[in-house]
Amino acid sequence: xxxxxxxxxxxxxxxxxxxxxxxxxxxxxxxxxxxxxxxxxxxxxxxxxxxxxxxxxxxxxxxxxxxxxxxxxxxxxxxxxxxxxxxxxxxxxxxxxxxxxxxxxxxxxxxxxxxxxxxxxxxxxxxxxxxxxxxxxxxxxxxxxxxxxxxxxxxxxxxxxxxxxxxxxxxxxxxxxxxxxxxxxxxxxxxxxxxxxxxxxxxxxxxxxxxxxxxxxxxxxxxxxxxxxxxxxxxxxxxxxxxxxxxxxxxxxxxxxxxxxxxxxxxxxxxxxxxxxxxxxxxxxxxxxxxxxxxxxxxxxxxxxxxxxxxxxxxxxxxxxxxxx
Amino acid sequence: xxxxxxxxxxxxxxxxxxxxxxxxxxxxxxxxxxxxxxxxxxxxxxxxxxxxxxxxxxxxxxxxxxxxxxxxxxxxxxxxxxxxxxxxxxxxxxxxxxxxxxxxxxxxxxxxxxxxxxxxxxxxxxxxxxxxxxxxxxxxxxxxxxxxxxxxxxxxxxxxxxxxxxxxxxxxxxxxxxxxxxxxxxxxxxxxxxxxxxxxxxxxxxxxxxxxxxxxxxxxxxxxxxxxxxx
Numbered sequence: 381x382x383x384x385x386x387x388x389x390x391x392x393x394x395x396x397x398x399x400x401x402x403x404x405x406x407x408x409x410x411x412x413x414x415x416x417x418x419x420x421x422x423x424x425x426x427x428x429x430x431x432x433x434x435x436x437x438x439x440x441x442x443x444x445x446x447x448x449x450x451x452x453x454x455x456x457x458x459x460x461x462x463x464x465x466x467x468x469x470x471x472x473x474x475x476x477x478x479x480x481x482x483x484x485x486x487x488x489x490x491x492x493x494x495x496x497x498x499x500x501x502x503x504x505x506x507x508x509x510x511x512x513x514x515x516x517x518x519x520x521x522x523x524x525x526x527x528x529x530x531x532x533x534x535x536x537x538x539x540x541x542x543x544x545x546x547x548x549x550x551x552x553x554x555x556x557x558x559x560x561x562x563x564x565x566x567x568x569x570x571x572x573x574x575x576x577x578x579x580x581x582x583x584x585x586x587x588x589x590x591x592x593x594x595x596x597x598x599x600x601x602x603x604x605x606x607x608x609x610x611x612x613x614x615x616x617x618x619x620x621x622x623x624x625x626x627x628x629x630x631x632x633x634x635x636x637x638x639x640x641x642x643x644x645x646x647x648x649x650x651x652x653x654x655x656x657x658x659x660x661x662x663x664x665x666x667x668x669x670x671x672x673x674x675x676x677x678x679x680x681x682x683x684x685x686x687x688x689x690x691x692x693x694x695x696x697x698x699x700x701x702x703x704x705x
Numbered sequence: 706x707x708x709x710x711x712x713x714x715x716x717x718x719x720x721x722x723x724x725x726x727x728x729x730x731x732x733x734x735x736x737x738x739x740x741x742x743x744x745x746x747x748x749x750x751x752x753x754x755x756x757x758x759x760x761x762x763x764x765x766x767x768x769x770x771x772x773x774x775x776x777x778x779x780x781x782x783x784x785x786x787x788x789x790x791x792x793x794x795x796x797x798x799x800x801x802x803x804x805x806x807x808x809x810x811x812x813x814x815x816x817x818x819x820x821x822x823x824x825x826x827x828x829x830x831x832x833x834x835x836x837x838x839x840x841x842x843x844x845x846x847x848x849x850x851x852x853x854x855x856x857x858x859x860x861x862x863x864x865x866x867x868x869x870x871x872x873x874x875x876x877x878x879x880x881x882x883x884x885x886x887x888x889x890x891x892x893x894x895x896x897x898x899x900x901x902x903x904x905x906x907x908x909x910x911x912x913x914x915x916x917x918x919x920x921x922x923x924x925x926x927x928x929x930x931x932x933x934x935x936x
Contacts, residue, residue, distance in 0.1 A: 447800075449803065454902065457899075458899075458902055458903050460903075463887070478803045478884060478886050478889065479884075479886060479887070480803065480884045480886075481885070493791070493792075493793040494792055494793055495791045495792050495793055495802075594902075595902050596902075597901070597902030597903055597904060598901065598902045600904075601901075601902075601904070619903060619904060620903070620904035622904070623904045623906065624904075650792070650793075652792040652797055652798065652800070653792070
């Protein structure tokens, strides 16, 4: 008797689990068929309400080829740039882009495991590793802006107006002024670590040095609350400057260049990667149209341009002798 | 403080204009978490009934495992589900990662122990003679279960509420397995996080207010049903 009821419970659980997988498949298929309509009418509501109806009536259309997973850094999403570029690409190509905004570290790791189709990142030193091990191909420059060093108005380390990023970090170190690091292995984090390395200093473990482990926007808010120094990309800073009490203290050092590249995940290294889709997005990013949109894109609040288009240039032309890392 | 007023004003504006794809995001939150709760009800009642009605060795252990599960950290669930659903994972070929389905799976895993725990507790509190009597009247096991569940429908509604609350308010799993993709997997909680990291606090507050109203509305409906039953 006991065993029977257990079996029944187990069976029920199994049936539900199977149903789940089956209905999961349905949803996936219906989404594929629902997307073109949604794209045509550009009403997202239609996509949502359309899903359940479509699930019952549409034939099987396997997904995959029409879907592109873009792994990118938080700054491209937080600044709003992708909100402009992605719909344009979707309209032109018919692909549907899934933007996964994470730190560049995680984005690169996703590329390395074939969990994404195309990468838009800003960590030149680490990007090379993916090219070298064959997981990604065809790296191309897309755009750049720069990193800046922000800090409290009082500027206890006295770095305002300094021209060398490394020297200003030395002063922060010497005065033991509060400093917030991303600490998440993102592109910004890698740059910051490379600057400390150049300064031959190790702030790790110091009481004034803290790691947030979060995205740029969130980390900026922490630094703001703590009156701390921070290295930030200009796009995120401009997008948030209205809600910040921090002041821009150091800028213009060539080592602070922030270069974004696009590369596609190598179809030949992974079974499930959408090679053509990734390539289409990468091509779009360096196309004349997208480059013009990048150049014309301004921050809504400050009205300032956030990125300078760079397609076709080389790292050397941008004044970078050795990419950080 | 100004920020809160600004946020409330913003929420009224967003509600009035339907800006920010508000209805779409709210509807998706309800759909995803609603489906997760329905699935977790099937699983939770089956498992809950099995452990409430049967004496077996290790039952205490099972009970404490379920109680632990009631506090299952969403971010851990998110990571585990991601590992399975990533393309490089064992179920990668299903291409479910970054879909609403993946979010339903994760939230079901979060809600199921909650529903199971509530169900088991409710059924345990039932007078055992009821079951004996039902069997004596010639009820089948399924008929018995049906009557017993009907008798415990009030605590079961509490299970639904707790499960739904856990599902719709979690963010760790939704962010990780859903990816917060606009027009696809963005729900209220992940949208709030995004707006905070964009520095749009007013919008974030507006979305938070709307999330609270949604949870309140759902529990109001369930509580009304519960109270009417009691009368």
